[in-house]
């Protein structure tokens with residue numbers, strides 16, 4: 001569909017969004033996954049950019065490349081809404097027929113860059129997406145810089161920790177701010193595949209569910225198994241990187257089945273792609289695995305508890321084998337993962353990122369102390385990563401592992 005000049009189009013917005021059309025200095029929407037925050041803010045900005053020549057800054061804490069910004073989201077929404085003829089989507093900016101412009105910038109370090117700050121003076125609306133990642137310093141740089149009369153600061157975020165600057169702002173906003181919590185049940189277009197994930201987490205871990213789907217802050221962040229080791233960032237594998245290494249974890253009953261693709265370079269681990277499906281039947285596995293480029297050309301190391309699944313996939317043309325397990329192989333694997341300087345998770349690997357947040361040590365219910373035992377959940381992606389790296393982990397630990405000759 002493409003809209004012709006003079007044609008009237010109707011664009012649907014959910015009911016919760018109505019107040020956001022009024023002017024306000026701060027417009028904040030926070031809540032759990034799939035509530036429609038990103039789509040509504042992107043769509044509203046697109047609509048406004050067709051009404052008036054405005055400058056819109058899409059800001060985030062770090063933006064190493066344009067792929068990390070909402071550029072892609074906005075360009076997609078322009079297409080979905082049938083408005084492509086009214087925009088020119090450039091590599092690093094987007095312009096509408098009114099002359100309105102979308103800019104995309106990372107804010108960290110901007111304070112010391114006078115030219116960058118100057119370029120923001122004419123901004124009418126600043127949208128901070130994934131606001132939970134913005135630092136206090138960046139928020140303090142941004143707020144006085146967006147100073148054109150009538151200018152607005154829009155923020156969308158999934159609450160993470162109670163002392164995150166945007167969470168404090170949302171809980172204690174200046175008068176006149178528009179702040180709403182929105183969750184999946186506020187989204188009339190909540191997709192069925194997300195609903196399946198939602199129900200699964202509701203059944204398996206109510207605490208994590210409250211965080212991921214109901215938009216509550218996360219508890220016990222220090223208990224994270226990968227605490228301080230991981231970050232989200234886009235990258236393109238270089239020719240001299242080691243890998244790719246593929247690892248698979250099987251879902252039992254309604255658990256997820258996972259395939260991951262990782263690389264190693266300069267003592268850093270890169271998680272490039274993931275396939276993730278709940279309750280996937282065996283005959284659907286090849287299609288799930290084929291979502292990852294190169295899955296049929298490289299060795300896949302998999303949880304060895306399902307020899308029949310492994311042999312089925314072999315017959316389907318995959319180079320797949322069971323990964324060895326030994327006493328302490330989980331702890332050795334975690335030690336190996338923590339031995340990397342940094343683990344970079346590509347933004348498209350949403351489950352890897354979510355499990356990096358949720359995969360935890362047990363916490364004593366009475367004292368809140370972190371215990372030396374690992375919770376057996378939110379480990380699907382990271383188990384798959386351990387399997388992918390099993391030969392390296394085994395070499396490092398000097399273990400022989402069990403023989404898997406029958407596979």
Ligand SMILES: Nc1ncnc2c1ncn2[C@@H]1O[C@H](COP(=O)(O)OP(=O)(O)OP(=O)(O)O)[C@@H](O)[C@H]1O
Pocket residue numbers: 012013014031032033034035036037038039040158187189190191
């Ligand atoms: N206006 C709309 N029209 C049609 N579908 C929509 C609309 N808004 C949201 N959706 C559907 O709901 C899904 C979730 O929306 P969105 O990605 O905006 O949620 P979110 O709150 O940003 O989620 P997350 O917390 O995961 O970032 C979209 O992928 C889309 O399928």
Ligand SMILES: [Mg+2]
Pocket residue numbers: 037038039
């Ligand atoms: Mg979003």
